[in-house]
Amino acid sequence: MAQAASKTCEVCVSAPGSQYCIDCEEFYCENCKLLHNRQKLSRNHQFQEASDLIPEGKSKCNEHKEELTLICNICNAQICTSCVTGQHNGHTFSKIVDVIGQLRGDNETKIRAKENESIHNMKTIEDSLESFNNSVESVIKSINDEGNIIKRMVDKSVAQMIALVKEQSKKERGKLFNSLADAKSVFVDGQTLDRKRKELEKSRQDGSLVQKINNLKEEIDKLTINSLPEFPKITFSRKSVAEDDIRKMMGTYTIR
Ligand SMILES: [Zn+2]
Ligand SMILES: [Zn+2]
Ligand SMILES: [Zn+2]
Numbered sequence: 121m122a123q124a125a126s127k128t129c130e131v132c133v134s135a136p137g138s139q140y141c142i143d144c145e146e147f148y149c150e151n152c153k154l155l156h157n158r159q160k161l162s163r164n165h166q167f168q169e170a171s172d173l174i175p176e177g178k179s180k181c182n183e184h185k186e187e188l189t190l191i192c193n194i195c196n197a198q199i200c201t202s203c204v205t206g207q208h209n210g211h212t213f214s215k216i217v218d219v220i221g222q223l224r225g226d227n228e229t230k231i232r233a234k235e236n237e238s239i240h241n242m243k244t245i246e247d248s249l250e251s252f253n254n255s256v257e258s259v260i261k262s263i264n265d266e267g268n269i270i271k272r273m274v275d276k277s278v279a280q281m282i283a284l285v286k287e288q289s290k291k292e293r294g295k296l297f298n299s300l301a302d303a304k305s306v307f308v309d310g311q312t313l314d315r316k317r318k319e320l321e322k323s324r325q326d327g328s329l330v331q332k333i334n335n336l337k338e339e340i341d342k343l344t345i346n347s348l349p350e351f352p353k354i355t356f357s358r359k360s361v362a363e364d365d366i367r368k369m370m371g372t373y374t375i376r
């Protein structure tokens with residue numbers, strides 16, 4: 121059976137180099153491997169069995185000195201064409217180039233499949249990210265729209281209430297102006313009567329004066345002082361709207 125060419129330890133150059141340092145690319149014997157792994161600089165170096173190494177270049181069959189071009193499927197060994205009729209007689213074989221071609225092809229196929237799947241996933245994630253972003257924008261717009269509708273309703277209610285206050289207070293103010301005008305006319309009439317009274321004081325004191333004073337008395341009696349009107353009052357009762365009340369007026373969103 122074919123074997124990897126046996127090497128000698130490259131450190132002590134005496135014991136068989138059964139261990140291969142992957143980092144230094146050198147063969148070590150078991151003892152030198154232990155020393156190598158104890159040294160600070162090479163403490164983490166990785167070793168592999170020298171027998172597992174794939175032989176460099178095209179190795180020759182030890183027995184027939186021919187190129188190892190086949191793999192015996194039964195013995196899982198590299199053999200030459202002459203080995204086929206020797207100790208591997210009746211076994212099945214594969215060409216090494218075919219095995220390599222098959223493995224390379226398989227690897228390429230698997231890598232392509234995974235690449236395609238990850239490209240597909242990237243696309244799916246990007247699409248969903250874009251549609252999520254659009255949804256977020258549209259939710260923000262809806263919140264703004266609803267807020268604006270509520271603001272417009274608030275503005276409208278404020279304007280309507282102010283208009284009502286102005287209209288109704290105008291009526292009340294009108295009543296007060298009327299009462300004021302009444303009081304003023306009583307005052308003016310009173311002044312007129314007072315002038316008459318002063319004139320009568322200068323008149324001769326005879327029978328006609330008695331009549332005139334009596335007439336004046338009647339006029340004074342007729343001068344009616346209206347009772348004071350009911351004075352209008354206006355107050356505002358706060359509702360103390362809280363932020364939570366506003367939130368309850370708005371719709372809600374869900375995000376999962
Ligand atoms: Zn050694
Ligand atoms: Zn090393
Ligand atoms: Zn051979």
Ligand SMILES: [Zn+2]
Pocket residue numbers: 192193194195196207208211
């Ligand atoms: Zn075999």
